[in-house]
Amino acid sequence: MRIEDCRTDFPITRDLIYLDSAATSLTPKPVVQAMVEYDLRYRANVGRGVHRLANVATHRYRDAHDAIKSFIGGEGGTLTITRNTTEAIGAVAAGLDWKKGDRVVTTLLEHHSNLLPWLRLRERGVAVDIVRPNSDGGLEIADLEAAIRDETRLVAVTHASNVLGTVLPVREIAGICRDRGAKFLVDGAQSTPHIPVDVAAIGCDYFCFSGHKMLGPTGTGGLWMRRPDLEPLHVGGGSIESASSDGYTLAPGEERYEAGTPPVAGTIGLARAAAYLREIGMDAVRRHEERLTARLIDGLAALDGVTVAGLDAGTDRIGVVSFTVEGMHPHEVAQILDEASAVLVRSGHHCCQPLMEHLGLPDGTVRASTYIYTTTEEIDTLIATVEEISRRAI
Known part of the structure; x- marks a missing residue:
């Protein structure tokens, strides 16, 4: 199976952009x-x-x-x-x-x-x-x-x-x-x-x-x-x-x-x-997410008022990216992403409150997480919407 062909098995992806797979993935037919x-x-x-x-x-x-x-x-x-x-x-x-x-x-x-x-x-x-x-x-x-x-x-x-x-x-x-x-x-x-x-x-x-x-x-x-x-x-x-x-x-x-x-x-x-x-092949899954993750980190890091948490895109990592928008609570950012662009992300402490306190993030972060059904176009939509949100916040 080519990873590009799997989206037809996930009907939810027709109506929205699901970037919360680290919490719960979608299920194929x-x-x-x-x-x-x-x-x-x-x-x-x-x-x-x-x-x-x-x-x-x-x-x-x-x-x-x-x-x-x-x-x-x-x-x-x-x-x-x-x-x-x-x-x-x-x-x-x-x-x-x-x-x-x-x-x-x-x-x-x-x-x-x-x-x-x-x-x-x-x-x-x-x-x-x-x-x-x-x-x-x-x-x-x-x-x-x-x-x-x-x-x-x-x-x-x-x-x-x-x-x-x-x-x-x-x-x-x-x-x-x-x-x-x-x-x-x-x-x-x-x-x-x-x-x-x-x-x-x-x-x-x-x-x-x-x-x-x-x-x-x-x-x-x-x-x-x-x-x-x-x-x-x-x-x-x-x-x-x-x-x-x-x-x-x-x-x-x-x-x-x-x-x-x-x-x-x-x-x-x-x-x-x-x-x-x-x-699909787990090596193919990993390569797909590495490409998406690099695109997402680079896109978010280039935005004024947006800070990506953690190490850079060159590190060994999975498709999980946490970020904050200056002057806005993570829940507020997540709600706007949903309402403005049908982009679904996680926000808050992600059941890691001691880590958040250690990183100086008392309100937590916005977390976007990719999977096999995520496309580059969806990543670009997230980045573009966050750019609009950050402009408003500034």
Whole structure:
């Protein structure tokens, strides 16, 4: 599939310019059709019955499970389907056997979902060391390495910032963690949809991602584990091998982490989304967004009264660009973009309030985020509209 031909699968793009994919991507027709087919043709629970619909549903669900695992290069590990990245990270925070005096290292670049669960562990005597980026949002790996102590149990970082778009050198960080004896968690919510991901090559212990940011349905995501060394967040139907009034034995492998009925339709839809991205090619996705991002940053940076947050276009980054217009609140800018040009962007703190305070942006930013269905003409419309807004503000 050529990336230029995909827009027909996204009907919403006929009526507006959607530049909020970092929050939730649009969903193509083939993904919707895959979920509808399950509901209308073979809807049944999985792993429980022997009738024909149960057999078909179970087979399709397991195939989808394997396809999602393969998409992130995780064939050698364990994947559990979650509702989103937040739940996946929470499962790690709840599933490790923490001891008083253990430490966690994370950064101020993190989404709240990869910060608050670790801060919550302070109630159990776990210390949290937070590495701060420099003034333009860049992270010094030496600072991260210096924060890791003998007591550090886990290092948790984002693969790509949802505010600045910066891609962190996670392979390098993984090597540092191995050398220092710390486990390594990667928040892949923003990277998985936009750049090729290979968790085996990264070398992380845990990788968390969301389906709704990668063309899939809401309420889906995944937690990949190099080894299934976490205590399950829930136990119950489907997660046990046997049970009696005296106790139970957990099922082996992935099933022990998926108590209850899983999101069958959603998982099938997420697998179809992964297949859709594979048909285009993740390298093609990345090149497309790099071109759009460079155009957007250069266009905005040339405008009087407009400031682009973060590093320049030459850095390793995804298609996320945050900016401010002098004298205007980000919400006001976003509302005018919608009303004047049908351009939809995110505004505010983007669930990264500590980072915003660190960067001196108490009201947050306007954030435009691109994806496979974004065109250069849409980027030019955004730039032109922001230019008009900035003139008015001045």
